[in-house]
Amino acid sequence: MAPQNPTKRLISTLGLGWLAFGGLGLGLRYAVQGPEVTVIIDQSYCPPTQWRTAVVQPYAELHQKSQANQRKIARVIVVTDIDQTTLATIPTPDELGNPFGQAPSSDTLTELQQQFSEAVVLKCGS
Incomplete structure (x- = not known):
């Protein structure tokens, strides 16, 4: 099995990181809302x-x-x-x-x- 293209791995890692960051931000926004x-x-x-x-x-x-x-x-x-x-x-x-x-x-x-x-x-x- 040939190793994956390093550029493709970098883009997918960055994409997943930003997706997780956005999900965490939305979750915190709703969790920390005032009454x-x-x-x-x-x-x-x-x-x-x-x-x-x-x-x-x-x-x-x-x-x-x-x-x-x-x-x-x-x-x-x-x-x-x-x-x-x-x-x-x-x-x-x-x-x-x-x-x-x-x-x-x-x-x-x-x-x-x-x-x-x-x-x-x-x-x-x-």
């Missing part, structure tokens, strides 16, 4: 300054952590007394909008918290 969180926003009316401190600022911190891959925001659910909506995209803090309407029932918020194990509820007041 996912569901953000539930009670959008009932409160004064704008209170809205910024109670909802927008904490959301901005979560959004920043999500951008840094420390704690990924899986979904954002906006709740009012009339409706609950899962937003199609993760909004920036500036896109949260203004509060309006009545507060949802505490049963609605409790139900959502039970439905999503890792949930953060942001709301004005208690």
